Amino acid sequence: MTNETSTAHCSYAAKTVAKILLDIGAVNFRPEEAYILTSGWASPVYIDCRKLISFPRARRKVIELAARQVSDKAGYEAFDAVAGGETAGIPYSAWLADILDLPMQYVRKKPKGFGRKARIEGDIHEGQRVLLVEDLATDGASKVNFVNAIREAGAECKHAFVVFFYGVFPNALEELKKDDIELHYLATWADVLAVAEEGEYFPKEAIEGVRAFLADPIGWSKANGGKHD
Numbered sequence: 001m002t003n004e005t006s007t008a009h010c011s012y013a014a015k016t017v018a019k020i021l022l023d024i025g026a027v028n029f030r031p032e033e034a035y036i037l038t039s040g041w042a043s044p045v046y047i048d049c050r051k052l053i054s055f056p057r058a059r060r061k062v063i064e065l066a067a068r069q070v071s072d073k074a075g076y077e078a079f080d081a082v083a084g085g086e087t088a089g090i091p092y093s094a095w096l097a098d099i100l101d102l103p104m105q106y107v108r109k110k111p112k113g114f115g116r117k118a119r120i121e122g123d124i125h126e127g128q129r130v131l132l133v134e135d136l137a138t139d140g141a142s143k144v145n146f147v148n149a150i151r152e153a154g155a156e157c158k159h160a161f162v163v164f165f166y167g168v169f170p171n172a173l174e175e176l177k178k179d180d181i182e183l184h185y186l187a188t189w190a191d192v193l194a195v196a197e198e199g200e201y202f203p204k205e206a207i208e209g210v211r212a213f214l215a216d217p218i219g220w221s222k223a224n225g226g227k228h229d
């Protein structure tokens with residue numbers, strides 16, 4: 001595959017996924033009352049990728065795009081298993097494992113407090129090459145937690161896939177790279193805003209409010225009760 005074909009596919013995938021997320025009502029703008037994200041950042045925007053589980057045609061399209069993206073970027077024979085991060089990553093990992101014809105596992109956020117105290121459910125082997133799958137990444141900190149659990153179980157995990165990546169927190173991809181994790185994603189806030197503007201999904205003022213956050217997410221977080229370093 002040429003670089004141009006791959007770039008054209010990425011741009012088609014980004015627009016398609018952005019439109020799907022907008023059409024199913026997964027994109028929430030609330031500049032007047034900040035969302036506090038898992039990472040502690042305050043944000044006027046929130047994407048609920050979990051909604052996709054209720055839209056079979058849309059989710060099939062997203063998974064087809066995901067399978068192609070991951071195979072193009074990481075290689076067609078790069079993985080031995082697909083692991084979903086608890087909770088939102090689990091359905092995505094099941095669909096992706098299915099389309100890639102690979103075994104599936106899932107990773108708990110924390111060990112179970114009893115029994116095997118396992119963090120990985122499913123069959124995991126020493127040296128197995130595992131693709132971590134999640135719905136979304138903001139600054140990517142949850143990915144490191146899940147990848148560490150996979151590595152502690154003896155498997156190899158160098159790639160993570162998410163449907164949506166914020167693409168606004170400084171150095172998120174570089175920080176993941178330091179942990180030897182390459183993040184693959186289909187769409188970012190820039191893609192969603194472009195499609196939202198073109199399709200007039202939200203009033204102009206809402207879009208402007210979101211742009212202010214995207215231009216300075218750390219300043220916005222600080223001013224709205226979230227973390228800022």
Ligand SMILES: O=P(O)(O)OC[C@H]1O[C@H](OP(=O)(O)OP(=O)(O)O)[C@H](O)[C@@H]1O
Pocket residue numbers: 038039085086087088089134135136137138139140141142143
């Ligand atoms: O920290 P990041 O890597 O940037 O990713 C953000 C995380 O926040 C969400 O999960 P949440 O903590 O809301 O849990 P859930 O999946 O159980 O809903 C999402 O599913 C990601 O795991």
Ligand SMILES: O=C(O)c1cc(=O)[nH]c(=O)[nH]1
Pocket residue numbers: 036037038039045046047048049136138
């Ligand atoms: O970081 C999070 O908690 C988060 C952000 C977001 O946009 N959507 C989501 O489901 N979780």
